[in-house]
Amino acid sequence: xxxxxxxxxxxxxxxxxxxxxLIYQIYCDCLGAYIVQTWGxxxxxxxxxxxxxxxxxxxxxxxxxxGSPIGCVCVKTSxxxxxxxxxxxxxPFQNHGIGSEIxxxxxxxxxxxxxxxxxxxxxxxxxxxxxxxxxxxxxEESETHYTMVRxxxxxxxxxxxxxxxxx
Numbered sequence: 001x002x003x004x005x006x007x008x009x010x011x012x013x014x015x016x017x018x019x020x021x022l023i024y025q026i027y028c029d030c031l032g033a034y035i036v037q038t039w040g041x042x043x044x045x046x047x048x049x050x051x052x053x054x055x056x057x058x059x060x061x062x063x064x065x066x067g068s069p070i071g072c073v074c075v076k077t078s079x080x081x082x083x084x085x086x087x088x089x090x091x092p093f094q095n096h097g098i099g100s101e102i103x104x105x106x107x108x109x110x111x112x113x114x115x116x117x118x119x120x121x122x123x124x125x126x127x128x129x130x131x132x133x134x135x136x137x138x139x140e141e142s143e144t145h146y147t148m149v150r151x152x153x154x155x156x157x158x159x160x161x162x163x164x165x166x167x
Contacts, residue, residue: 015060030088037124082110084119117150
């Protein structure tokens with residue numbers, strides 16, 4: 001196994017419209033408790049409406065291990081930055097290095113493109129510590145969220161093949 005990888009055999013596949021229900025369930029499982037902690041109640045109708053308004057399957061990849069989905073990731077790239085919209089790992093698979101592995105791949109792409117990476121995280125979400133470990137710093141705060149950015153880094157001369165962008 002290449003240096004820096006973990007023992008988990010996690011692959012990514014592009015999401016399709018048939019994955020939208022799966023992505024919503026992953027969202028609920030991963031963020032539901034933090035949403036309740038932040039706003040005091042879970043309003044399933046409002047959550048679903050907002051999810052349907054802002055979520056497009058084609059922006060996501062499904063994270064798969066041993067043939068089963070374990071999370072999803074949504075990354076949007078512009079000329080000025082890479083935005084990590086969603087990195088959700090189902091709770092039984094959290095704290096095993098999978099999120100770090102996915103994040104390292106995103107950061108390698110950003111370094112090669114010479115772009116900063118930006119994200120928003122709920123203030124109560126412990127994932128903030130993961131992002132800090134990977135060089136993200138808080139650049140904006142609201143009552144409910146932190147906006148974090150990992151500034152432009154020196155590009156890697158030759159990133160590992162698993163981190164190169166899909167052709």
